Every structure is written in C-alpha cells, then in structure tokens.
Amino acid sequence: MKSLQRLEMRQGQGLVMTPQLLQAIKLLQLSHLDLAAYVDAELERNPLLERAEAESFDGEGGFDGEAAEPRLAQDLDLSRGEIESDLDTCLDNVFPDDGPAAREAPGGDSLSLTPAPWGNTGGSFDGEDDEAPDFEATLTSESTLREHLAPQLDLATRDPMERLIGGFLIDAVDEAGYLREDLAELAEQLGVRTEVVARVLSLVQGFDPSGVCARDLAECLSIQLKERDRLDPAMQALVSRLDLVAKRDLAALRRLCGVDDEDLAEMLAELRQLDPEPGRAFGAGPVEVLVPDVFVRPAPDGSWLVELNSEALPRVLVNQSYYATVSRGAKSDTDKAFLSDCLQTATWLTRSLEQRARTILKVASEIVRQQDGFFRNGLAHLRPLNLKTVADAIGMHESTVSRATSNKSIGTSRGTFEMKYFFPEAIPGAAGAAAHTSEAVRHRIKQLIDAEADDVLSDDALMQRLRGEGVDIARRTVAKYRESLRIPSSIERRRERAARAVR
Template identity: 75%
Template structure:
C-alpha cells in the first residue's frame, strides 16, 4: 500500500437544493396568511414586482399614454392571472383538468387627475387632498390607518385601573400591582401568598387583605386561587352563598361524577333544590379572564372549493380570492437598465428580475399542485361527499402520492395549513387522511373517523335501561364488520368527551327515572 498524492476526475450525481428550489418548497407549505405576508414582503423588496388589482380583460387603462405595454417575464412574456378547475366523475374515476388563462397586462392608472382653470386664472387639481394634509398642501403623507384604531384593554390594565381607584396607599398599590401581574389569562392567581409576602417583605395579613380587595374587582371571580374560590366569589356577590351552596361548591368532585344522591345528602336538599343549585353554578363563569385574554377567532378560509356538477361529477376549483397575483414589470426593467451607470446596479437589477420571474413561476406551480392533490383527495373520498362521514375511507399520503406521481413529502406540504370548502362545511385537508381499522372476517377496512362517528351514534341512541359499556360497544361494532379492540374504543370515547358507562347510566336514570327524572336530567345537562 503506497501513500501518494494524485489528481482524479470522477463523474457522479448529486441532488443540490438551490435557493430557488428551497423557495418553491417553502411557498408550497405556507398558509394563506403566511403566503400573503411573504408576497407583500417581496413586493416591498423587489422594484420589478407589481400587484395585480382586479385582473381582468377590461380592468384598467394602460399605465402611461403612449408608453409601450409592460410584459411579464414569468410565462413566455405575459402575466398569467389564471384560475384552475378540475372535473371529476366518481363513476368513471377519470379526471379532466383544464386551466383558463388570461394573457393581459393590467396596471393601475396612476396618471395625475386633469386640472381645470378657475375664474381667477389659477390651476385647480381635481385630485383630492390626502387625509391629514393642511393648508391645501399635497406633500403631507396620510397617517397610518392602524394608528387610528383603538387597542383592546388587557386584563392587567383593567385591574390596574381599578386598583388606582380602590386605594391610594403606595404600599398597597405595590402589593396589588404584584398580585395583578401574577393573574393568568384565565383570571386566577397561582402563586402562594406566603411566597408573595416573603418576596415583598410584607406581612401575610396585608397581602391577604389586598388579595381580598382585588377579588372584589370586575370581572367577578378574578383573583381566585382555584375553581371553588372563583365560584364562591361570584355566589357571594349574588347573595347566594348559603350553607347548602357552600357545601355543594366544596365538593365539585361529586358534581363532576354526577353523584346526585351524595350531593343531596351533603347539601340536605331535595331534587328540585339540587337542580336549581346546579343551574346557578352552570350560569357562573369558571374563567373570569376569558373575556380579556381570548384571542381573535380566525375564520378558516378554503383554498379549494368542491361542488357537484349537473352530470353527477365533482367540480374542484381553486379559491381565486386567496391567490396572490403579481407580475413582472419588464418595461420598467428595460428603462432602468438603460440608465444604470455601474456594474453593481446592473447586477442588482438582474438579480431582481431573476427573483421576480422565479416567484411568479413558484406561485403558479403551487396553485397547480394544490389543485392536483385536492382533486385526488376528492376522487378517493367521493363517498364522503355523497353520503357523509360514515362513508369516509382510510387514506394516507402514500396513496395520494402514488396516484398523482409525487413524493409523499410534497403531498404532506400541500395538505398542511390548507382547507377544502364543501357542502358539508370547510374542512382541513388533513381531515381526509385517517387511519385504517381492519374489518371483521376479511371485510374491507374502515376509517377511524367513521368508527369514531359510529361510536357517538350508538351512545346517543342509548336508553336508561340499556347503557352500553366499552365491551358492549366492541361487540356492536364487530357485528357491523369492524374489528376493534376495547382500549381503542375507550380512546375514541375519551376523545369525543363521552363519559364512562357508569356516569352515563346515572345521567340516563336521572333523565328517565322517577317523577323527578326530568329535573335530574336538567341537572345532568347543567354539568356538561
């Protein structure tokens, strides 16, 4: 074996992740909001990109009178503001796809408004003055719209404003501010008073007194250390914290177990009074800070729409309202390139043009891929769209990937943060991918979501004399051709928030037992 240095030439293949490929992969898995933010950032960064507002054949006039038309370098020199549709026939199992393409260059008309001559000979522009301008000047910029919006008051600010009115002692305000900072989003204080007193160097009685003061603030029940104290504060304000109610609040574990007999003995009341007491507890707010700490509700906007066609097939189309439309301003690029003085400026413009072209291609490819994957999902789950969740079939990423000739990772990125709008509601794409539960005696496999829905149907159909245990649910499902284990039934039942058979039996008995059964049923409903 000899050790020596030499030069060799070898030929091989390697997969290189170029920046453009990384960008395309990133765009594929972005949600609508993230994609809009990304495109907005690119529009601000790249001077050659422009947004298309209301693209259409007659949406706008040319940008400048006598100027050459601007071309998009994205798709053979034209801006392709397109919408894709796919027609699927579940009977034939064939997919016919088509794309309507509009090749037009649309630019907003930013030509200044014409001016007219006044009686005094002055020229008066017809363009309205910007908001906030003074003295007829058009140079002042309008303020940001977000600066005119009012901010929502947080729970801490709401409590701090009440503390300033409740006490003027600086020490009490210091202790109260510390306790208010310890209040979580639900309105509870989780820190111990001993620890607060030791940290602030105050007496325990003074800290407890300030806590009592805070517990009298709005919202009612704020500053409690547990659920029982929160309910007790609200009941005291309603003057309903009598000995019977105090005994009921002290044993919330029996309320959760629906042990009505033990609650009647503990409180010393009859069925009618117990129903009334449980109803009062149900009307209380277990999380006082929820009104302040709740985040804004986000509406799930579908990326794809599925609707039935007159011939019985399915029409799958992209939601054009969520597709960002941008184009490349080629005429502007030609003008600034002619005026570029240095090689650095030319290199910058060339890089901007390449980035803009790749972004438009990536957006177009993303839309086509989403439509392709959604069409295959509809073809695989046509039973769901026809008959509902009971006909949802087992489906995984590999099946869809093999059917459309893509990799599983690509399908996974497409289905992340995407939704499909159907006649049965707007559902996430991931909803249609469910695990398979084998069928009994060689029958076809069943979707886990369909089995979970069947368990809910069986429980809803129970009677007081026939409450199904987990073993009984297993036997019924096996009689219907579903081979499922008892622990799987228990897991599905818990995921549906269905109580155990013992708790359901108590509830059913209270609903349909004696004369007070209707009252007991109301009590059970009050605990849900």
C-alpha cells in the same frame, strides 16, 4: 508496497438543491397568510416585481379576461429569450412545463386555475358601488380583563402599597380570571408579608366580574354565591366536593349536605348558573376564520369541480418594460449585477407561485377523487388515506404531497376542512371487512350513545356493537375515542339520567 496517485473521471447523477428549488419548496408549505407576507416583503425589496391587478367580477358567474394560468404564463414569457440569456440557463431546468396530461386529474376531472366566482368577495354585484365601506374601520377594540380591573382598583383604595400589590395581582391573573400563583411566592417577590397580600387579594376578589382572581374553581363559585347571599352551610359543603358533583354521585351529596332530593336538585341547578371562568368575557382575541385555499363544488355532470381560491392566491408579475429601461441606463457593474439579481429573483418567484398553485390544485383534486364518498354522503363514508396513495396517483413524491397539504384547507358545502383531515388513520375491519377511519368510528360511537334509550351502553357494549358492524376495535380504543368526544362514562351518564329524573 507503493502507493499510486492518479486522476480519474467518473460520470454520475445527483440532485443539487439550488436556491431557487429551495425557494419553491419553502413556498409550497407556507399557509396563504405566510405566503402573502413573504410576497409583500419581496414586493418591497424587488423593484422589478409588481402586484397583478385582480380581475373584475362580471356579475354572470365569471371573471373578465382569460384564465389565470395562461395569463401568468403569457406575462412570464414576454421576453423568455432575454431572461434565459441574462440568467445563463434555461427556465425549464428546475420547473419543467407540465404537458396536457398533467393538467387533468386521474379521474378525468378538469384542473382549473380559474378563481371560484362564488369565493370572491372583492367584486361588485349588479352595479353596486365598487368601493365598499371598510368594515374593519367600524370595529372597536375589546377591553382586556386587566383594563377592566385596573380602574376598579383605583376606586377601591387610595393606599399606594395596596395599589401596587393589587396591580401585581391583576397582572398575574390568567385569561380565565384565575390567580394561579402562590400567595407566599408573590409576597416574597414583593417583599411584604403574606397577610398583606391576602388582604389585598380579598379586595380584588370583590371586583367585577364576580369570581375574578380566585385561586381555584371552588373559591370562584364561592365568591359568586356569597355575592348572591346563597353561601349557606349546605351550599358550602356542596362546593367543597365538586368531585362528587362531576361524578353525579347524588347519594353521597345528599348525605354530605344533609338535604333531600328536591333541595339538592335546586342547589345543583343554581350551581350551573354560575360562571366557572369569569375572565373569558374580556380580552378575547379575534376569531381566526379558516380561509380555504381550494373550493370544491358539484359539477352539473355529477363530478366535482375543484378551483383555487383567488383571495388566497398572491399575483405578481415581472415588469419587463421597467427592466429594459433601467438596464439600458446602468453604467457600473454593481448596478448591472443588482438588476440581474432582481430579475432572477422575480422570475423564479413567479415560476414558484405558479408551480405552487398547480401542485396544490393537483393534490386537492386527487384528495376529492379519493374521498368522493365523504363529499357525497358525509363523515361516515370517510375512507382511510395516506400520503403515499395520493403521491403515487399523481406522480409526485410523498414529501411534496406532505408540504402541499400542510397549512392548507378545502372549502366544501359541508364546511371548511384542513387537508390533513382527509388523511385519517385506518382501523382494520373485522373478519376481513374493509378498514374504517378513526373519524368515522368516532362518529359512529357518538351516534350509538345519542340513540341510547333506557339502556346505557358501556364501553364493552359499544365495542361489541362496533365489532358486529365490522370494526375490529379494542375496548380501550373505544374509551379513548369516547373521551376525545368529551362524552362521560356509562356510570356518569346513568347518574345524569337519574338526576334529570329527579328534577
């Protein structure tokens, strides 16, 4: 049997992940903060890129000049023929231009790349000063818990060994003000006896804030009660059984502490006045505000107007005149190759940013169309939705929709929500009824519990109520949703009501 070798030509189709396409995919899933950092790095590296100047607010609800999309396209097409000649390819190979139909939402809502006027905070209003004061310059840094404790240690002792051990203990304190490390292990690390570490720990526990450096909640509360001269035997017994306090087992607490109902109520009220996490008042990080990528507001005709947030949209342009000037003076092949690479990178970045904006806007508009009931009537009308439904409606791949909704948020009159929030899991309806979302069911459980009168609803009772409303749900699911809302069980709620009745 002979083996033959021959050449054959076959034609087939395949998807080639070019560096430019990979860049577009990467930019799509970035948050606006990560995108801004990426663009800043490109602006420093690429001399042909420059930041576009933001439009000035005209004070009448709009921006001077044309919309952002035509302007970006106009700046891009200044020398389209020259760019395609330098890149030896057509710009439409990877980023095909959307036709007129692609610029409209499936429900007829217009997709606008024009920034939302009421989302802009950088413009001047009614002739106010263009240069607003720098608010960040007026802020002062908040001292950390360690910075607050270290000076107290210097004043409390002059012994170098105690200062060393005390500094070690302060460094080991967590953000809540607790010492989670074992004293024996700390003593072994320091090479001293455990009794020495315990003595210094007792010294540090007397520092402000009261209760700091405690090893558990009971010790933290005991330190605070001791400073108030309220740590009597009855209160010690109460603090030693915080599990009964959490369960609101008043009968067991009365027997344990040897007090009557009135005294127990006063002790519990005093316990509630204490701070269970004394370290939280120090060194708290800055609150991260969720900045919307898209704004949604009602239109005069009853539909929804979906607009990009200009503050979260980086604007860069290719400096064609600078490229033309520099390229004429380039002599060596190395310089020409560098300029060609810079031009290619700059061109693809501007195209990627424009395509990213269009994709986010298109996906957000379809989400608004699908969740119209939520935007009009609230959480109870949030309907089940998945990525495939949105992808099929706008003619995109499911993975593209997933990337477009990652790390993005929508600003509405009801608040700012992550885009992933609008894709809740579905809970089937009972007896063929429509499906419900998990968020809507949680909301309904909270409503039923808040409306409790004399009769406290158990998880079984809640399950029967929901099934009567057409929600096919199990008791364990009701319990899971109730716990996620941080609502105690029916037994604990009954005990809490009894405690309030005594007070």
